[in-house]
Amino acid sequence: xxxxxxxxxxxxxxxxxxxxxxxxxxxxxxxxxxxxxxxxxxxxxxxxxxxxxxxxxxxxxxxxxxxxxxxxxxxxxxxxxxxxxxxxxxxxxxxxxxxxxxxxxxxxxxxxxxxxxxxxxxxxxxxxxxxxxxxxxxxxxxxxxxxxxxxxxxxxxxxxxxxxxxxxxxxxxxxxxxxxxxxxxxxxxxxxxxxxxxxxxxxxxxxxxxxxxxxxxxxxxxxxxxxxxxxxxxxxxxxxxxxxxxxxxxxxxxxxxxxxxxxxxxxxxxxxxxxxxxxxxxxxxxxxxxxxxxxxxxxxxxxxxxxxxxxxxxxxxxxxxxxxxxxxxxxxxxxxxxxxxxxxxxxxxxxxxxxxxxxxxxxxxxxxxxxxxxxxxxxxxxxxxxxxxxxxxxxxxxxxxxxxxxxxxxxxxxxxxxxxxxxxxxxxxxxxxxxxxxxxxxxxxxxxxxxxxxxxxxxxxxxxxxxxxxxxxxxxxxxxxxxxxxxxxxxxxxxxxxxxxxxxxxxxxxxxxxxxxxxxxxxxxxxxxxxxxxxxxxxxxxxxxxxxxxxxxxxxxxxxxxxxxxxxxxxxxxxxxxxxxxxxxxxxxxxxxxxxxxxxxxxxxxxxxxxxxxxxxxxxxxxxxxxxxxxxxxxxxxxxx
Amino acid sequence: xxxxxxxxxxxxxxxxxxxxxxxxxxxxxxxxxxxxxxxxxxxxxxxxxxxxxxxxxxxxxxxxxxxxxxxxxxxxxxxxxxxxxxxxxxxxxxxxxxxxxxxxxxxxxxxxxxxxxxxxxxxxxxxxxxxxxxxxxxxxxxxxxxxxxxxxxxxxxxxxxxxxxxxxxxxxxxxxxxxxxxxxxxxxxxxxxxxxxxxxxxxxxxxxxxxxxxxxxxxxxxxxxxxxxxxxxxxxxxxxxxxxxxxxxxxxxxxxxxxxxxxxxxxxxxxxxxxxxxxxxxxxxxxxxxxxxxxxxxxxxxxxxxxxxxxxxxxxxxxxxxxxxxxxx
Numbered sequence: 001x002x003x004x005x006x007x008x009x010x011x012x013x014x015x016x017x018x019x020x021x022x023x024x025x026x027x028x029x030x031x032x033x034x035x036x037x038x039x040x041x042x043x044x045x046x047x048x049x050x051x052x053x054x055x056x057x058x059x060x061x062x063x064x065x066x067x068x069x070x071x072x073x074x075x076x077x078x079x080x081x082x083x084x085x086x087x088x089x090x091x092x093x094x095x096x097x098x099x100x101x102x103x104x105x106x107x108x109x110x111x112x113x114x115x116x117x118x119x120x121x122x123x124x125x126x127x128x129x130x131x132x133x134x135x136x137x138x139x140x141x142x143x144x145x146x147x148x149x150x151x152x153x154x155x156x157x158x159x160x161x162x163x164x165x166x167x168x169x170x171x172x173x174x175x176x177x178x179x180x181x182x183x184x185x186x187x188x189x190x191x192x193x194x195x196x197x198x199x200x201x202x203x204x205x206x207x208x209x210x211x212x213x214x215x216x217x218x219x220x221x222x223x224x225x226x227x228x229x230x231x232x233x234x235x236x237x238x239x240x241x242x243x244x245x246x247x248x249x250x251x252x253x254x255x256x257x258x259x260x261x262x263x264x265x266x267x268x269x270x271x272x273x274x275x276x277x278x279x280x281x282x283x284x285x286x287x288x289x290x291x292x293x294x295x296x297x298x299x300x301x302x303x304x305x306x307x308x309x310x311x312x313x314x315x316x317x318x319x320x321x322x323x324x325x326x327x328x329x330x331x332x333x334x335x336x337x338x339x340x341x342x343x344x345x346x347x348x349x350x351x352x353x354x355x356x357x358x359x360x361x362x363x364x365x366x367x368x369x370x371x372x373x374x375x376x377x378x379x380x381x382x383x384x385x386x387x388x389x390x391x392x393x394x395x396x397x398x399x400x401x402x403x404x405x406x407x408x409x410x411x412x413x414x415x416x417x418x419x420x421x422x423x424x425x426x427x428x429x430x431x432x433x434x435x436x437x438x439x440x441x442x443x444x445x446x447x448x449x450x451x452x453x454x455x456x457x458x459x460x461x462x463x464x465x466x467x468x469x470x471x472x473x474x475x476x477x478x479x480x481x482x483x484x485x486x487x488x489x490x491x492x493x494x495x496x497x498x499x500x501x502x503x504x505x506x507x508x509x510x511x512x513x514x515x516x517x518x519x520x521x522x523x524x525x526x527x528x529x530x531x532x533x534x535x536x537x538x539x540x541x542x543x544x545x546x547x548x549x550x551x552x553x554x555x556x557x558x559x560x561x562x563x564x565x566x567x568x569x570x571x572x573x574x575x576x577x578x579x580x581x582x583x584x585x586x587x588x589x590x591x592x593x594x595x596x597x598x599x600x601x602x603x604x605x606x607x608x609x610x611x612x613x614x615x616x617x618x619x620x621x622x623x624x625x626x627x628x629x630x631x632x633x634x635x636x637x638x639x640x641x
Numbered sequence: 642x643x644x645x646x647x648x649x650x651x652x653x654x655x656x657x658x659x660x661x662x663x664x665x666x667x668x669x670x671x672x673x674x675x676x677x678x679x680x681x682x683x684x685x686x687x688x689x690x691x692x693x694x695x696x697x698x699x700x701x702x703x704x705x706x707x708x709x710x711x712x713x714x715x716x717x718x719x720x721x722x723x724x725x726x727x728x729x730x731x732x733x734x735x736x737x738x739x740x741x742x743x744x745x746x747x748x749x750x751x752x753x754x755x756x757x758x759x760x761x762x763x764x765x766x767x768x769x770x771x772x773x774x775x776x777x778x779x780x781x782x783x784x785x786x787x788x789x790x791x792x793x794x795x796x797x798x799x800x801x802x803x804x805x806x807x808x809x810x811x812x813x814x815x816x817x818x819x820x821x822x823x824x825x826x827x828x829x830x831x832x833x834x835x836x837x838x839x840x841x842x843x844x845x846x847x848x849x850x851x852x853x854x855x856x857x858x859x860x861x862x863x864x865x866x867x868x869x870x871x872x873x874x875x876x877x878x879x880x881x882x883x884x885x886x887x888x889x890x891x892x893x894x895x896x897x898x899x900x901x902x903x904x905x906x907x908x909x910x911x912x913x914x915x916x917x918x919x920x921x922x923x924x925x926x927x928x929x930x931x932x933x934x935x936x937x938x939x940x941x942x943x944x945x946x947x948x949x950x951x952x953x954x955x956x957x958x959x960x961x962x963x964x965x966x967x968x969x970x
Contacts, residue, residue, distance in 0.1 A: 438946070528944040552942045556701035556847045560827030560940040561951050587848050592921050599921045602848055614701065614849040618945075622846055629823030629845055629853075636831030 003167050003174050005065055005130040008208040011117050011446075014456045017176030019156065019186040021466035022240040022260075024409045026050075029149075029234055030335025034325070035280065041389075042321070042342055042417035043382055043410050046231070048149030053157075053200065053228040058141040059085035061096035065130055065205065068137040073169035073201035079141050088161075090377045091138045091223035097206070099588065101603030103217040103612035104431040104482075107207075110610050116212045116433060118452040119444035129207050138223050140202040146195050150232035154264055155193050157200075159185045160409065161226030165208035169201040179210035179456070181225075182405035182427040183463035189230070212446050213456060216404045216429045216481070218370060218378070218586060219603075219616065225379045226408060234337040236263040236295045236328050241339065243324055243470050244502065246305065247347040247358060253311035255287055257303040259326070263295040269336070272327040273303060278342065280323050286311065295328075313358045314344025314472050316398040319419030321472065342416060344472035348503060350522060354573050355504065355545045357421075357475070363569060364421065364547055364577030365638035366399030367392070367620065371407055374589040374600060374623040385411050387625050388583065389418050395620075395631055396638035401549060401579045404429045404481035406464050415473035422473045423506055423549070423579070426464045426492070428457060428480025435482070440512055442484050449487035461492040465499055476523075478506040478549070485513040485520055493520045508549045517543070525549045527581075531564040538572045548578025555618040559630035566637045577641075580634065584625065585617035644752040644780050647731060651741040653677070654729060656756060660782025665970040667778065669758045671738070674724030676758075676776060679784075681970035682880040684869055686808055693762060693772045693788060694805040694932045695719040697852040697905075698914035703800070703938075705945035712797040712958075718764045720912060725771070726761040754780040768795050774804060785887060787965040788935070796958030800852075803903075803934035803964050807910070810868035812929040813879065814840050815906050819859035827939030827954040829857045842908045842929060850917040854905040855937060861885035862904055864929060883969040884933060902966055903934040935964025 007013040028034045032047045060082045062068040071077050085094050092099045100107055108114060112132065117125025129135050146155070159166070163181035167174070170192040178185035206222040233239075239260045246254035257273060271291050277284035286308050293301050312320040321342040328337040348357050355362045369388065373380045385408070392400070400420050402411075405427035415422050434442035447453035461479065468474055477496040479489055489507060496505045504522040511517075511526055524537065527550035538546060552559050559580075568575045587600040600623055604611040620634055621627050648655035656667040668678035675690025696719035699709055709716075729736040731753045736743075759775040770793040777785040788804045816839070820832030823845055845853035856862075862884045867877045886901055907914075908926030917923045939954025949955060956962065 528948075530943055530948065553702075553945045554942065555705075555945045556849060556851050557823075557825075557845065557853055557940050558700065558702050558942045558945070560702075560825055560942045560954065562828070562942065563830055564951060585848055595921065597921065599919065600848055601919070605919075615945075617848040623848070626846075630828060632822045632833075633828050633831035 001174055003177060006126060007177055008129040008165055008205055009117065009125045009127060011125070011209040011212070011453050011456055013177070014179040014210065014459055015177065015185075017187060018178045019188060021183065021463040023242065023470050024412070024467050025238070025241055025339050025341050025470065027234070027238060028338045030338065032338070034338050034340040038340070041386060042413045044413065046229070048147070049232045049234070051147040051150055051230040053142060053144060053230060054087055056084050057087050058082040060139040061091065062137040062139070064133055064135050065137055068203065069139055072139045072141060072203070073172060075172040075199055082141065085140070087140065087224045087228060088226050088379045089223060090221035090225050090379060091136070092221050093377055093588070094223070096138070097136050097222070098608055099219060099606040100608035101219045101586070101611055101616045103615050104215065104435060105610055105612070106211070106215055106432045107220045115444050116446040117209060118450050119446060122444065125209060129205070129209065129211070132207070136206045136222065138204040140204065140224060142200040144198050144200065146193060146198065146230070150230055151195050153232035153234065154188070154190045155230055155232050156186050157189050158229045158231055159224065159226070160228070162202070162204055162224050163222045164210050164214060165205045167203040171199055179208055180427055180460055180463060181210070181214060183460070183467060210456070212433065213428055213430060213460070215431045215433075217431075217615070219588070221377060225377070233262070235265070236261065236267055236269050236330070236336045238326060238328065238337060238339050240466065241326065241341070241470065243341060243343050244305070245343050245345045245472070246502070247311065247313055247345040250359065251310055251313060253286070253308035253345050254305045255308055256305035259301040261293070261295045261299040261301060262297055263299075266294060266296040268331050269293050269295045270329040271301060272329065274325045274327070275308070275322050276325070278321055278323050280325065286322070311345045314346045314419070315358055316419040316421060319417060320344060321416060341470055343470065344416065346472060348475045350504065350545060353542065353545055355523065355576050361573065362576055363641040364399045364579065365397055365641065366401060366421070366423070366577065366579035367397050368401045368403040368550060368579045368582040370403060370582060370584060370586060372584045372586050372623065374587060377588065380408065382410055384625070385414055389414050389420070391621060391625070391627065392420060393418060395635040397634070398638070399423065399579065401425060401478065403582065406467065409467070412468050412471040412473065416471055420473055421475050422471065423476040423478045424464060424468050424474045425478035426460045426480045428460055428483055430483040434484040434512070445484045445486070447486065447488035448484065454488045454491060457488050457492055458495060461495050465496060469500065474503060476504050476506040479520070480507065481509070483509050485510040485516040490516055490519045506549065523547050527551065528553060531568060534568055534575060535572075538574055542574055545574045545576055546572070547576050550581040551578040552580045553618060554580060554582070554620050554628070554630060555615065559620070559633055562633055562637050566640060569641055580620060582618050584621050585619035585623040587617050587623040589623070644754060645756060645778055647751045647753055647756055649739055649744045649747045649751065651744050654739070654758060656778055658778060658780070658782050660970050663782070663970050665782065667784070669776070671727055671740070674722070674762070675760055675774065679968070681882055684866065684880045685871065686882050688807045688809040688928060691774065691804050691806045692722055693774065693790070694801055694803040694934070695799055696911045697800045697938070698850065698911045700851045700940055701849065701945050702941040706941070706947055706949050708949070712800065714766050714797065715799055716912070718766050721765050723763045723765070724760060725763040728759045730757040731755070766796055768793050770796060782970065784968040784970070785965065786968065787887070788963060790962040792958060792960040792962070794959050798938070799936065799956040799958050799962070800938050801932075801934050802936040802956065802962040803932050805930065805932040808864070808866065808929035808931065809870045810866060810928065811908055811926050812842055812864050812866045812906065814838060815862060815864050817856060817859050817862040817904070819856050819901070823854055824857040825855050825940045826857060826937055827941065827950055832857070842906055842926065844907060844909065844920070844923070846920060848919070850914045850920060850923060852911065852914065854907050855903060856905065857903045857937070858901045859904055860901055862906070864906065864931065866929065884966050885969060887965040887967055902964055903937050904932060906931045933964060933966050936962040
């Protein structure tokens with residue numbers, strides 16, 4: 001297949017040869033101790049089937065596609081003129097291309113006149129990004145040998161996050177293309193990979209049609225900003241798993257499971273499914289099932305729900321997890337693959353228009369969280385995440401909304417482990433297509449009801465769901481943020497409802513187009529409503545339980561009046577709390593051009609125009625993760641319920 | 642009980658007294674419209690005459706709500722003010738404004754028990770309103786301060802009302818009894834009552850400098866200073882000046898006022914904070930800017946693009962406000 005630059009422009013091309021999204025489980029070979037690869041905080045890493053490709057890459061920056069080194073992926077290409085860059089990282093923070101912060105406006109405001117393809121009179125978008133004078137390209141090259149543990153196996157490559165569109169080659173052969181900056185993209189490398197001297201080539205484009213869907217209020221970066229990993233599959237392999245723990249009553253359990261398996265060559269396997277305490281003690285076993293199955297290239301296995309008596313429910317106060325261990329054996333009892341996954345039993349439902357968790361009314365003492373580090377932007381590490389967890393636990397924050405994109409996978413594991421309720425949001429925001437200077441003006445809104453935009457947003461929903469479906473902490477699937485409402489978002493809602501009756505859907509933007517309120521969002525969600533607005537809704541035949549997906553805009557010295565919202569929790573059963581906007585100031589540490597001191601800068605400080613300046617900093621912690629003074633108020637009020 | 646000694650100068654009014662053996666000296670200026678000197682523990686505590694405070698640096702929420710567009714007049718009122726009247730009363734004898742040549746009649750320093758000096762100011766607002774700051778010094782060595790804002794129909798909401806005292810050098814630390822952390826009227830429920838020691842004069846590192854460091858519901862406050870500007874003194878001796886609520890029953894007319902006060906103790910004036918777009922643009926910290934408030938606008942939090950703080954946390958310009966405190970040498 002020949003890659004085409006015009007894919008950048010076409011909203012109907014968002015993945016080429018990219019593998020279907022799958023569960024984020026880890027897997028190990030039979031002789032590996034799966035317990036050796038997990039920290040006490042429940043953060044896993046791979047064993048010998050995994051090879052990190054993070055590190056130094058050869059790199060070239062081009063200001064637009066016509067100036068990029070077009071043949072750089074060829075094995076005979078002379079890359080001696082290339083620079084070096086660290087992966088993961090943002091290209092802008094590595095010294096190439098301008099840093100820009102902008103909120104609802106598209107980043108080309110004032111530079112390009114653009115309308116999304118297939119909106120009113122806009123045409124098909126041909127050349128919008130692929131031929132733009134300014135649309136930078138990062139060309140990455142990496143030579144590597146395959147680690148011993150991955151040889152002679154099927155090998156895939158996993159990009160955890162590449163912003164915003166990229167083409168991939170291995171050893172001179174085109175492998176695939178993907179958009180969606182914040183969900184993992186995997187490709188099969190088996191046909192092309194060698195034991196020694198492989199050449200990986202990744203061409204990352206700053207903007208594509210995906211830009212219309214990624215108009216989040218944040219610094220606008222590009223590049224490979226999350227990890228890159230090679231993963232080898234054992235002869236028989238669990239491609240995808242969906243564990244379905246169920247809670248009945250106070251402590252009656254049920255457990256079902258569906259697996260998608262593959263084998264390099266068709267083979268008979270035994271599948272053993274075991275549930276026990278976290279340590280895996282035999283006497284703690286609550287389930288142990290073995291089935292035999294012929295595993296071919298694509299095989300389904302379903303364990304129908306089994307009743308389990310006496311489980312300890314999972315919640316914020318007691319995030320009790322069980323260890324699920326799935327083992328694949330061959331006919332001679334040789335273990336081929338082991339998949340451990342910690343799961344919890346909990347039940348989220350709406351009863352009498354009130355959201356309940358495990359039978360009790362759910363109260364959300366939440367916060368919106370962008371991934372941020374003052375030095376490395378949205379490229380954060382596990383220490384940043386652990387710090388965030390500690391701060392949340394210390395200040396009685398019990399819920400987090402992943403605004404407005406899926407986070408680094410480790411974050412979901414931490415939330416399971418520490419009992420943080422998650423509103424897991426899809427990577428979608430099209431703010432500038434429907435709101436201009438504060439006014440609702442959806443004349444060229446996407447995705448709207450435009451057929452050509454449906455596939456891309458459905459893919460975002462599917463990726464979010466399939467990647468994180470096993471995480472106990474995910475209580476809500478959020479369709480996206482501030483994208484107005486139309487048939488396409490209704491289709492996302494339907495997808496989640498059809499797939500997963502065990503969780504609730506959330507989307508605030510439907511309040512801007514109430515025609516869709518019966519088919520989008522299980523909850524009435526608003527942002528920045530005043531306490532009076534909330535009372536008005538709840539006093540007039542409310543249809544749905546009410547939450548604030550954003551409230552208490554904590555920009556600078558703020559967070560006054562929290563008590564008036566908390567008081568509503570006692571007054572209205574259907575008011576169930578909200579998520580403070582937001583967790584951390586987005587500001588970048590640079591060297592002051594005047595004094596040489598380290599200082600924090602915000603939008604507009606990089607000659608970036610247009611910009612929304614200091615609007616990037618609305619955290620309850622500063623950009624260095626020290627708590628703002630307002631935190632004592634959060635701790636007090638969030639400690640009341 | 643020693644009397645206080647009052648020196649009727651041609652341009653100033655000097656006062657010498659002591660409190661429990663600790664002597665102090667004050668100079669009230671007629672030209673500068675206020676108390677230009679307070680020497681306690683042989684240290685000067687006043688850099689420029691205390692003035693009514695109307696402004697606090699805008700917060701992001703203030704800016705979002707367009708508060709500056711409605712109430713910006715208080716910024717200039719805070720920076721520029723006219724002294725309209727000065728009245729001196731010693732032991733119930735009313736001198737009015739004791740201008741020369743009246744001062745020739747005194748022959749020497751005068752002794753007395755209760756001295757009152759009242760400055761009345763006129764704001765540069767439209768309409769104009771009056772503010773008074775009254776000082777009362779008695780033979781117990783008490784120094785009481787009371788400020789009164791006269792509300793006027795047509796005046797916009799105030800950011801704050803209080804008295805600002807600028808000290809010549811940067812304080813080492815301060816100590817207060819009140820609520821933990823930085824609190825505002827609509828963000829103080831989480832504050833815990835206690836006695837707190839604050840190292841240095843920290844400016845909360847909001848990325849865009851703005852008002853900060855407010856402490857609501859304070860019983861007392863002590864400021865600790867070492868540095869002086871006096872070229873003859875190079876010792877680095879720690880001295881303290883204490884400010885406390887006027888809540889005890891007493892003979893003075895000011896004792897009727899007030900429970901707890903709010904304060905902030907920063908190295909910057911509101912306009913210095915207002916001028917900086919980044920922390921690194923703030924000047925080198927060199928003074929102690931203490932403001933004691935009787936009324937403070939809340940910070941709000943509903944949003945940063947239009948919502949005001951909730952009504953109980955807004956300060957009307959049409960109503961009276963006051964603040965009182967005692968300075969303890």
